[in-house]
Structure formats: structure tokens, C-alpha cells
Amino acid sequence: MARFELHKLEDLSDSRELLEQNPKRFTSWFIYLLCLILASFIIWAWFSTKSVVVSAQGIVESNKPVQTIAPVSAGTVKSVNYTNGSHVDKGDVVVSLDTQNLSAQLDSLNEQKSSLASQISDLNSLKQSVSEGNNFANDKSAYFAQYMSYINENKTDSEEGKLSSKSLSQLNAEISSYQSLISAIENGATSFNSQDPFCNSEFQKYLLQRQNLEKTLSSLETEEDTLEKDEGAANALSGKILGDYNGLASSQKSEAQEAPGASSQDSEINAQNSLSQDEQKLSQANSKQAYDEQMASIQSQIASAKSSLSLLPSTFTSTLASSLDQLEEQKDSLNAGPQKTALELESNKWQFLSTVENAISEDKQKLPSLNGQINLLQKEISEGELKASTSGTLYIPSGIEVGMVLSAGQQIAQVISDSQSFEIKLAIPNDKIGDVKLEDGVKYSFPAFPYAQYGFLNGKITQIDVTSATDEETGQSYYQVTGPLDESTISNFQGQKGDIKLGMACQAKIVSRKEKMLYFILNKMGIDTSRW
DSSP, X not given: OOOOOOOOGGGOOHHHHHHTSOOOHHHHHHHHHHHHHHHHHHHHHHHOEEEEEEEEEEEEEESSOOXXXXXXXOEEEEEEOOOTTOEEOTTOEEEEEOOHHHHHHHHHHHHHHHHHHHHHHHHHHHHHHHHHTSOOSOTTSHHHHHHHHHHHHHHHHHHHHHHHSOOHHHXXXXXXXXXXXXXXXXXXXXXXXOSOHHHHHHHHHHHHHHHHHHHHHXXXXXXXXXXXXXXXXXXXHHHHHXXXXXXXXHHHHHHHHHXXXXXXXXXXXXXXXXXXXXXXXXXXXXXXXXXXXXHHHHHHHHHHHXXXXXXXXXXXXXXHHXXXXXXXXXXXXXHTHHHHHHHHHHHHHHHHHHHHHHHHHHHHHHHHHHHHHHHHHHHHHXXXXXXXXXXXXXXXXXXXXXXOEEOTTOOOEEEEETTOOEEEEEEEETTTGGGOOTTOEEEEEBTTBOHXXXXXEEEEOOEEOSSOEEOTTTOOEEEEEEEEBSOSEEEOTTOOEEEOOTTOEEEEEEEEEEEEHHHHHHHHTTOOOTTO
């Protein structure tokens, strides 16, 4: 039963009446519902997570190097066999270059190689001919003349050796005459007679030189004696003159003393006498010096003449002994003549063979260089056909026409391999790279295929550059991030497929991390949850 309370009328008020009034059933249920909703939201926000996504722009590239077609050397386009976008197989000739000049150079080098090989063959034949003493060279060969010149030269050397050598008996006679001449000179003989006119002439020459030296010596000795005698007479005369003068001076002095004014005159006479004596002594001294110099010169010439006379036999015999030694050597050479001739011929042979061998070696050294040039030209000619190294789609950036001159290394086409797969190159801004990690999942969408119809393709991050790059247009720095594309086609909800192509732009969303929805809401409300 309901409980009633009685109150005085003056105690009743609006607030008390309201508080003591029973709440309505709707209000209670509404409050319960709000509490339930709040509790459910808190539970959902705690267990639910939100993905943190980094958006970036990217471009589709190949994960394999694209084969580039470019000429190795400059050339003129001869023919273009495929157009842009055509499918080519490995080994197909895409562009042919004009290699006519290279072919002419190759023919010239082949001719040089053939001529060099023929020259080496002829030199080997000449070497064999000289070694074995038989003519193996062709009579029409240029080396046949060399072989005959070698044979004739050896014959001439042999004949000249025989004609120029004196007989052994003649040499012995000359040696005997020289020995007799040397003995006669050493023994001081005054006569010599030999069958050799040259030796007789040499002895007469020796006698003449000895006689001239003896005459010179005798003349010098006579001159020395004469000079000594002249000096003695001069000294006696000078003494006599000086004595007479002194006596005359003494007489004059006595007479002066007896005469008036004797003291002044006496002084004058004494002075004159003293001066005259000094002049006489000076003249005498000069004569003595001239005599000494002349005597020294004559004595020096006498000593030189005596020395030459004593050395004349040894000097003359020394010259003859030198000639005798030459005759002895010539005799020894004549005795060894046959053996020496054989040795000279053998020496000429090996010297000639050495020259031929050097010529062969020089020609052989030219072959590698010549072969290298030939191989290089052959390679350039073969590279004049610009071929596809793999099967795929041909991409020609600019038109190639017949007659166009291409420079070495100029890229004219690319071949996109059929077996290649794609990867995406993304540019992540500098302020967002911290949220990106390797193996993060990526969702790719392509403007060429609307997201609402085709959806997206999945991938993951496999590479992050260690340094940033700068966009030249905007000046902003970014990091290049790479991720493979798992599929090469994308389908819409109707089952229609679109092919992913190189160079396509794409929009990437990288799921970097997940966070609780409760924290996300609180952070949006300005509440810091980083310390929770």
C-alpha cells in the first residue's frame, strides 16, 4: 500500500513537492539507456583500433633493367625493321647500320694479314735454305735474291782472304830481315846488307840520323870551347884596362896636390875616378851575365844531343819491333787461315740467320695487333645490326629514319621484357618517413583505374633509401621507398581486367601502425595519452 504523510500547508513548497514526487518510468529508462550507450562506447573505443596511414605518390617501374639498344660506334641508319610498340623476339634485328666503310677496312686488314703470313713463310724458307745449304726458296720469291746475295758474299770473302794473304815464306823472310836489322842497330854496326830493300833503307835512315846527331854534338862542343877561350881573353883585357886607368888616375892626383887649390881639384878628380871605376865594373858584370846565359844554353843543347844519341838505337828498334810484331801476327793468321776462313763463314751464316730470325719475330709480333684490329672491325660490323637481347615490347622514344646519323652510345630504343615484374617507387615526405618501416603493408590505387570500380592492389615495403633526395622543382626533400607489385593486372566488380604498365602513376597508402580508438578520440579532444 502507498504510504501517505500529512504536512501542514505552510510547510509545502515547489522544490519539496518536486523532490518528493515519484519519477516517471520513461525518465528512468532513458537514463539507463544513456549509461548503457556510454559503457558500450567506452568498451568499443578500448578494444577497437584505428590504422595510421601515410599517403604518397608513386610510379610503376620494372624490377629488372630495361634492355637499351644503342650503337657501339657512330653510323648511318640503313634500315628500320620494327615500329614503336612492336613485339620482338630475342635476336631480332631492330635497326641496321651502314657498315660499307668498315667492310672496306676489314678487307684491307685481311690483305695485310695475308701478305704478312706469306712474308713469314718466305723468311722461314730462307732460314731453312741457309741452315741446310740448299735453296728452298722459290725463284720468283723476293727472298731468293737475298739467298743468292748471301752465297755470293761468302764466296767473295773467301777469295779476298786468299788474295790478300802473303805466302808464309815471304813473311818468314821479312821477319828474318827485321830481326837482323834490329840486331845490327843494337850492336852499333856501321854497315848492313839485306835482301829486303825496306830494311836496307831503314838502316841507312838510322845511320843518317846518328851522323846528324854526332855532328850536332861536335859542333856544340866546339862552340863551348870557343866561348870559354873568348871569356878568358876578355877578362884579361878588362883587368889591364882597369889597371892602366887606375895608374893614370893616381898620377893625376899627385900633380893636383902640388898645384895651387889642390884640395878642391883633388875632390873632383877623386869623384871622377870613382865614377869611371863603377862604370867599368858594371860593363864587366853585364858581359859576365851574357856569357853565363850563352854557356848555359850551349850546355843544355849538348845534354839534349847526347840524350837523343843514346836513345836513338832503342827508339829506332822499338818502331821496328812493333812492325815485327805485326808480321808475327800476320804469320799466325796465315797459319790459321783455313780454320779462320771457316769460322768467318760460320759467323756470317749465324749472323745472317739471326737477322732473318729477328725479321720473322718482328713480323710475328705484328700479327696479334693485326688480328685485334680485324676482330674489332668484325665486332663493329656485327654490332652494326642492333638486335634485341631479350623478347618483349619495343619502345622507341623518338623516330628513327633511314639515313639518320647515330652517334656512339646514343639510345635509340628499349625492350621491355615479357618476363619482367613491376615495382613501385614512392616518394615519402621527410616529415612522414619516421612512420614508415620495412615490411609495412601498402595499398595501391591507380588514377587510370578508378578506385570506386577497381579497388586497390596490395604490396609491402622492401627498401628505404638511407639518404634523402631533393625535388628540383619544389625544393622539398623526400625519401625514395620501393615495394614490389604482387600483380600485373587489376579487375573491377564486373570482372574486367586492366593491365598495369610501366610509368603509370599511383596513389599509395602505407599502413604504418594501429592505435586504440579511445586514445585517438582523446588525442583529438586535446588529451595527451602518450604517457598512458
